[in-house]
Amino acid sequence: xxxxxxxxxxxxxxxxxxxxxxxxxxxxxxxxxxxxxxxxxxxxxxxxxxxxxxxxxxxxxxxxxxxxxxxxxxxxxxxxxxxxxxxxxxxxxxxxxxxxxxxxxxxxxxxxxxxxxxxxxxxxxxxxxxxxxxxxxxxxxxxxxxxxxxxxxxxxxxxxxxxxxxxxxxxxxxxxxxxxxxxxxxxxxxxxxxxxxxxxxxxxxxxxxxxxxxxxxxxxxxxxxxxxxxxxxxxxxxxxxxxxxxxxxxxxxxxxxxxxxxxxxxxxxx
Numbered sequence: 635x636x637x638x639x640x641x642x643x644x645x646x647x648x649x650x651x652x653x654x655x656x657x658x659x660x661x662x663x664x665x666x667x668x669x670x671x672x673x674x675x676x677x678x679x680x681x682x683x684x685x686x687x688x689x690x691x692x693x694x695x696x697x698x699x700x701x702x703x704x705x706x707x708x709x710x711x712x713x714x715x716x717x718x719x720x721x722x723x724x725x726x727x728x729x730x731x732x733x734x735x736x737x738x739x740x741x742x743x744x745x746x747x748x749x750x751x752x753x754x755x756x757x758x759x760x761x762x763x764x765x766x767x768x769x770x771x772x773x774x775x776x777x778x779x780x781x782x783x784x785x786x787x788x789x790x791x792x793x794x795x796x797x798x799x800x801x802x803x804x805x806x807x808x809x810x811x812x813x814x815x816x817x818x819x820x821x822x823x824x825x826x827x828x829x830x831x832x833x834x835x836x837x838x839x840x841x842x843x844x845x846x847x848x849x850x851x852x853x854x855x856x857x858x859x860x861x862x863x864x865x866x867x868x869x870x871x872x873x874x875x876x877x878x879x880x881x882x883x884x885x886x887x888x889x890x891x892x893x894x895x896x897x898x899x900x901x902x903x904x
Contacts, residue, residue, distance in 0.1 A: 645757045645868050665874035665884045666872050670701050670827030673820040680712040680832035686720035689739040692856040694740050694783050698803035702828040711809040722768045725783050742778035749779045752802035758787050759795040791822045817845045826868030830856040
């Protein structure tokens with residue numbers, strides 16, 4: 635008789651909860667890789683050109699339909715405006731269209747229902763008072779569901795667009811004034827899947843890396859690294875790890891075996 639020893643699920647946090655509830659019936663082991671609302675923290679001393687390019691890549695990769703998408707930019711107030719201008723200048727050059735064309739950088743949204751969901755979040759951002767600085771509209775096309783990469787500034791941590799996973803090319807920008815505030819903003823989310831840190835100072839980067847609650851952290855890069863490193867989430871971003879040695883160990887069980895060599899000492903005297 636076939637038995638299932640473990641259930642591994644990658645997808646939304648909502649479906650992850652249902653998986654967890656179903657597994658509770660017979661105490662099934664589970665591995666969950668779920669949603670994310672991943673911050674890109676840019677400190678005042680960062681290389682802004684490098685950061686801007688990576689931020690555009692991070693939000694446009696897979697048309698934003700990526701669990702580790704860097705969808706929340708948390709930037710030091712002294713460089714926020716300059717960095718925003720660099721991001722907009724780059725995002726205007728991103729090539730959107732048929733993914734079978736070699737020059738294309740951003741393809742289609744997966745389905746009409748999801749496109750409408752993303753557009754709903756964009757409208758929500760407008761209503762909440764965020765400033766739309768770029769994009770926000772569908773690109774009309776005979777084939778494909780194309781969407782302009784979208785950038786919102788003046789976003790507060792309480793806004794829906796800053797808290798819920800949009801799973802589309804929508805970037806929010808929030809300013810911070812000091813290191814502690816940056817960490818509070820980075821961690822002010824029910825998710826903890828990934829984060830990127832941008833700073834030329836190693837001490838700042840290491841301190842931030844230790845304090846950020848995320849399963850994968852990049853320093854001066856984003857969405858990089860190979861399958862040798864484990865990936866997974868803190869909080870509502872999942873349970874367990876995938877890839878790397880730890881990912882393999884998720885699919886194993888530990889068994890302790892004690893073998894007595896030689897005669898066992900008697901407990902009861904003869």
